[in-house]
Every structure is written in structure tokens, then in C-alpha cells.
Amino acid sequence: MRLAAPGTLLVLIMAQPNLATGMMPYYRHAWALAPLLITVIFAAYLIALTPTLSLLGTPASRADWWWRIAVGSACGVGADCAMALAHSAVVACVARILAGLSVGLVTGSLAGLILERRGERGRTAMASATVIGSALGTFAAAVVAQYLPAPGVAVYAGHAVLLAGAAAAVVSDRAVRPAAAGSRSGAASLVAEPAAAGYLTGISAWVSAGLVVALLPSYGAELLGTGNLVLLALPVVLYLVTAWLAQRALPPNRLPAEPITAQLIIIAGVLIAAAVAWLPSLPLLLCGGAVAGCGQGLAYRAGLRIVSVAAPPEHHARLSSRFAAVAYLCAAVGTIALGAVASLAAMRDAVPAGALTLIVIVAATAAVRRRAASRAANVPLVSSTTA
Structure with a gap:
């Protein structure tokens, strides 16, 4: 117990x-x-x-x-x-x-x-x-x-x-009975990435979460013409479950350029959900939620690892809290902005607007990673010329 x-x-x-x-x-x-x-x-x-x-x-x-x-x-x-x-x-x-x-x-x-x-x-x-x-x-x-x-x-x-x-x-x-020390072999090494790429990847994960959790049930109700709460909750449930399953099924660093690939998977899922505005279909909406969830789980994990991998274990909790705080705050701002789009235009416009926002974030992530790679490639040259 x-x-x-x-x-x-x-x-x-x-x-x-x-x-x-x-x-x-x-x-x-x-x-x-x-x-x-x-x-x-x-x-x-x-x-x-x-x-x-x-x-x-x-x-x-x-x-x-x-x-x-x-x-x-x-x-x-x-x-x-x-x-x-x-x-x-x-x-x-x-x-x-x-x-x-x-x-x-x-x-x-x-x-x-x-x-x-x-x-x-x-x-x-x-x-x-x-x-x-x-x-x-x-x-x-x-x-x-x-x-x-x-x-x-x-x-x-x-x-x-x-x-x-x-x-x-x-x-x-409140009794103290520590568990036996377990193996830490699962702590796979991670290629050095700029911290900004980690934060942007986490922001992408949680902006998509805000879109799916806050708007997708109402989006489905409007476009599918149903008021059944169980059916409308299914895309969110699939999103959450597949986010967890993707992390368990795919070990870290198995995807090429994992922060970018994970964000592209999120965008693919959001675009599938956006297609429901033209092809009203519950299976299509469920597919969008599931695909976006896979990307969300991988993106959040990749972002957190990038931010915390170089820190000693005693600092991981503090860095994790900071990472989550930045991601949640940006998710709140992004969600309100998408709600404004849905109110001023239409609910069907909010999901494509979310996809556009996520495309901007992944482009920024790619630019940050490219700049960091270029800087790292130039370091040996500078060192050799000054020697």
C-alpha cells in the first residue's frame, strides 16, 4: 500500500x-x-x-x-x-x-x-x-x-x-525506507545540443497540447455535429496515451535530428486534424490526435534531455521545473491566441493557425541547431590558427 x-x-x-x-x-x-x-x-x-x-x-x-x-x-x-x-x-x-x-x-x-x-x-x-x-x-x-x-x-x-x-x-x-539502488544504464548519452533548441522543442510539445486539450473537443463537436462527450474526448485521450507509448516504444536518440523530427510529427498530426474541416470524420480526427501525441511525447522528452543532460543529477529537478515552466507559459499564451482566432474567425481556422505556429517554432529550432553546429565546426579552425 x-x-x-x-x-x-x-x-x-x-x-x-x-x-x-x-x-x-x-x-x-x-x-x-x-x-x-x-x-x-x-x-x-x-x-x-x-x-x-x-x-x-x-x-x-x-x-x-x-x-x-x-x-x-x-x-x-x-x-x-x-x-x-x-x-x-x-x-x-x-x-x-x-x-x-x-x-x-x-x-x-x-x-x-x-x-x-x-x-x-x-x-x-x-x-x-x-x-x-x-x-x-x-x-x-x-x-x-x-x-x-x-x-x-x-x-x-x-x-x-x-x-x-x-x-x-x-x-x-512518512517513514523512510529507501528502495535498493537500481541500474542507471538507461541514461544514454546525448549529442550536445544548444539549450535554446531544447526549450523550443518543449514549447512546441506544449503548444500542441494546449491546442488539442483546449480546442479539439469543441472543434470536433462543431465539425462532426455531435454532442456525445465520450466521442469528443477520445482524440484527447488518444493524444495523451500515444505521447506516453511513443516514449516507451522508441528509445532516445533513435530518430535522426530527434528534436526536429518530433516536431514534424506533431505538425503532421495537427494537419490531419485540420483536414476534418473539409472531410468531417471522427476516425480522421482520432488519427490526428494520435499522430500529434506521438510527436508530443518524443518532443517533450528530447527537449528535457537537451536542457538537463549536461547538469549534475542534483540539478535535474531545478532544470526540469524551469523547462516545464517555460513550456507551460508559452502554451498558455499560444492557447489564448488560438482561442482568439477561433472567436474572431471560426473554430475551423484555429487548428490550421496552430499548425502554422508550430511550423514557425520548428523553423526556429532548425535555425538554432544549424547556428550551433556552424559555431562548433569553426572552433577547431580558430584554435589551430591561433596555436
């Missing part, structure tokens, strides 16, 4: 901000939300998450884990209560801010706790819990909202009870 409790809590923490994703078409209809307001609600979570990760997300010691887990879990329960009572976008934004505080406070401490108890296997457990929580939150909320009464209340009330119970189980067990 003590091994399972932190992972269970992480699943529930990551599920909370994704509950609204599965229900967004319902909220759009019930509250008469414009696309811009939908993206503002989504971005409120990222805007709160970013400074929380940067300022409080990396505990200095084990003793600092527990208050973060307790306060962060309380924020998650508060977010559930606010969404259960919400009747407007304003209250929903407050709930999303609480969700951002929850995820930002809790994930770093739970990561430390899971690694302490599981050793190197904990890294796989964390990745699995994050994806399972995100996908399960999206899909379960859609199912409950579609088939049970009082959808705006039942989803959040049930989650609040489970979250409070899991948090109590974790905080009540």
Missing part, C-alpha cells in the same frame, strides 16, 4: 485539471462560452502552474515534501468544490488556478517520494501515473457527464473524495 499510495495520489492530482477537458463541450453549451473563453479557462491553469513550479515546485529537502503534498492536495479538493458549484467562466477560472497550484506544489514532492520508495523504476512509474491521470480524468469525466445525472457536480464530488483519501494516506506515512 505504501508503494501504491504516492502513485495513486499523482494519478488523482493529474486527473483534476483534465476533468474539465472531457466536459468542455458540455460547459460550452451550458454557459454559452465563446472559444476565447474556453482557452482562457484552460490557460488559467497553466498561468498558475508556471510560477508555482518555478518558485515552490522543487523542495530543498525531504522535510519540505509533506506540507507541499498536504497544501497542494487541499488546493485540488478546493478546485473540485469550486467546479462543482461553478455556474460561470469566472468561477471556473478560479477553480483552474487552484488546480495549477495543486499540480505545481505536489508533483515535485511526489516525484521525490516515488523515487525514494521505488528507486530508478520510479521514473517509469511517474511517467505512467502522469499520463494515466491525464487520460483517465478526461475520459472518466466525459463518461460520467454523458451518462449520469448532475454532470457538473457528480464528477467533481467523486474526485474530491478520492483525492482527500489518497492524500491522507500519503501524508500519514
Whole structure:
């Protein structure tokens, strides 16, 4: 039980901000939300998450884990209560801010706790819990909202009870029983890349996530002419699951120019989803979500490795938090911008605009890498002439 409790809590923490994703078409209809307001609600979570990760997300010691887990879990329960009572976008934004505080406070401490108890296997457990929580939150909320009464209340009330119970189980067990040291053979070497390329790759991954999670369900509802929340949640669920599966199926550095290739896969998926505007088809939308998800998982992994590979292990948590904060902030800005496009033009225009944004980012990544390669190639020449 003590091994399972932190992972269970992480699943529930990551599920909370994704509950609204599965229900967004319902909220759009019930509250008469414009696309811009939908993206503002989504971005409120990222805007709160970013400074929380940067300022409080990396505990200095084990003793600092527990208050973060307790306060962060309380924020998650508060977010559930606010969404259960919400009747407007304003209250929903407050709930999303609480969700951002929850995820930002809790994930770093739970990561430390899971690694302490599981050793190197904990890294796989964390990745699995994050994806399972995100996908399960999206899909379960859609199912409950579609088939049970009082959808705006039942989803959040049930989650609040489970979250409070899991948090109590974790905080009540603070015993130190470290796992046996595991092998670190999986730490494959990485060819030196400029840090800016890593950040741009992470930004591309999360701009696509903002597009898919915030807009794709409403995009599908409008173009496919369906209000079934379960069907509309499927592209997001596929996006999240394939992002995780791609990381597990394809070892790092197997793709040529992995940061560029991963971003091109994302763009291919977004363009497939954009084609739904001309060829309305649920399978086509699902295919777009799945392809973009594969690219997202590979891009986020590649970006994080580029940023952190040269740092000593004790600095990885700080660099990971900084990397995530930059990616989330850019995702929030990009998502609101795409929501503005959908409101001022049409929902069908937002996805091609997202593809164009991602093309600009991959072009910038290629330019940064090319400049760094050129600089590296000139270094020996300079050294030899000055010798």
C-alpha cells in the first residue's frame, strides 16, 4: 500500500485539471462560452502552474515534501468544490488556478517520494501515473457527464473524495525506507545540443497540447455535429496515451535530428486534424490526435534531455521545473491566441493557425541547431590558427 499510495495520489492530482477537458463541450453549451473563453479557462491553469513550479515546485529537502503534498492536495479538493458549484467562466477560472497550484506544489514532492520508495523504476512509474491521470480524468469525466445525472457536480464530488483519501494516506506515512539502488544504464548519452533548441522543442510539445486539450473537443463537436462527450474526448485521450507509448516504444536518440523530427510529427498530426474541416470524420480526427501525441511525447522528452543532460543529477529537478515552466507559459499564451482566432474567425481556422505556429517554432529550432553546429565546426579552425 505504501508503494501504491504516492502513485495513486499523482494519478488523482493529474486527473483534476483534465476533468474539465472531457466536459468542455458540455460547459460550452451550458454557459454559452465563446472559444476565447474556453482557452482562457484552460490557460488559467497553466498561468498558475508556471510560477508555482518555478518558485515552490522543487523542495530543498525531504522535510519540505509533506506540507507541499498536504497544501497542494487541499488546493485540488478546493478546485473540485469550486467546479462543482461553478455556474460561470469566472468561477471556473478560479477553480483552474487552484488546480495549477495543486499540480505545481505536489508533483515535485511526489516525484521525490516515488523515487525514494521505488528507486530508478520510479521514473517509469511517474511517467505512467502522469499520463494515466491525464487520460483517465478526461475520459472518466466525459463518461460520467454523458451518462449520469448532475454532470457538473457528480464528477467533481467523486474526485474530491478520492483525492482527500489518497492524500491522507500519503501524508500519514512518512517513514523512510529507501528502495535498493537500481541500474542507471538507461541514461544514454546525448549529442550536445544548444539549450535554446531544447526549450523550443518543449514549447512546441506544449503548444500542441494546449491546442488539442483546449480546442479539439469543441472543434470536433462543431465539425462532426455531435454532442456525445465520450466521442469528443477520445482524440484527447488518444493524444495523451500515444505521447506516453511513443516514449516507451522508441528509445532516445533513435530518430535522426530527434528534436526536429518530433516536431514534424506533431505538425503532421495537427494537419490531419485540420483536414476534418473539409472531410468531417471522427476516425480522421482520432488519427490526428494520435499522430500529434506521438510527436508530443518524443518532443517533450528530447527537449528535457537537451536542457538537463549536461547538469549534475542534483540539478535535474531545478532544470526540469524551469523547462516545464517555460513550456507551460508559452502554451498558455499560444492557447489564448488560438482561442482568439477561433472567436474572431471560426473554430475551423484555429487548428490550421496552430499548425502554422508550430511550423514557425520548428523553423526556429532548425535555425538554432544549424547556428550551433556552424559555431562548433569553426572552433577547431580558430584554435589551430591561433596555436
